[in-house]
Amino acid sequence: QVQLVESGGGLVQAGGSLRLSCVASGRFDSIDDMAWFRQGPWNQRELVAALTRSGSTNYADSVKGRFTISRDNAKNALYLQMNSLKPEDSAVYYCNAIGSHTSGDVFYGNQQYWGQGTQVTVSS
Numbered sequence: 001q002v003q004l005v006e007s008g009g010g011l012v013q014a015g016g017s018l019r020l021s022c023v024a025s026g027r028f029d030s031i032d033d034m035a036w037f038r039q040g041p042w043n044q045r046e047l048v049a050a051l052t053r054s055g056s057t058n059y060a061d062s063v064k065g066r067f068t069i070s071r072d073n074a075k076n077a078l079y080l081q082m083n084s085l086k087p088e089d090s091a092v093y094y095c096n097a098i099g100s101h102t103s104g105d106v107f108y109g110n111q112q113y114w115g116q117g118t119q120v121t122v123s124s
Contacts, residue, residue, distance in 0.1 A: 001027065001101050002113040003024070004095045004113055004114060006093065007021050008020040009118030009120045011121045012122055015085065016085050016122070018120060020036065022095030023075065024078075026101075027101060027102075033052045034096065035095075036093055038092065038094065039117075040091040047060055063082075067080060067082050082120070085122045090122045098111070
């Protein structure tokens with residue numbers, strides 16, 4: 001099936017930058033839309049940024065102008081460049097993908113996959 005592995009999280013001071021990466025691996029038929037979500041200790045998981053395979057983007061209002069989502073379809077990779085970080089950006093960031101895979105003779109379309117998350121902490 002599909003494994004999503006994130007990297008790039010860490011501790012940074014307010015105003016700093018981080019770049020998150022996510023790579024999809026395993027046996028899958030397609031990776032279509034991809035996105036980054038985040039979840040703080042007292043918050044529900046929320047969409048940060050999304051990117052379709054064709055290149056359309058969508059950002060949460062709170063990150064517009066500061067974060068940039070990109071992908072490399074050849075590498076099945078997703079990135080999130082985060083600039084001008086604020087303490088309220090602190091959260092666990094999760095990579096998300098919509099895709100499909102085949103197991104045995106069964107095709108599973110429009111499946112949602114999640115990474116294990118990477119911690120981002122922004123100090124004031």
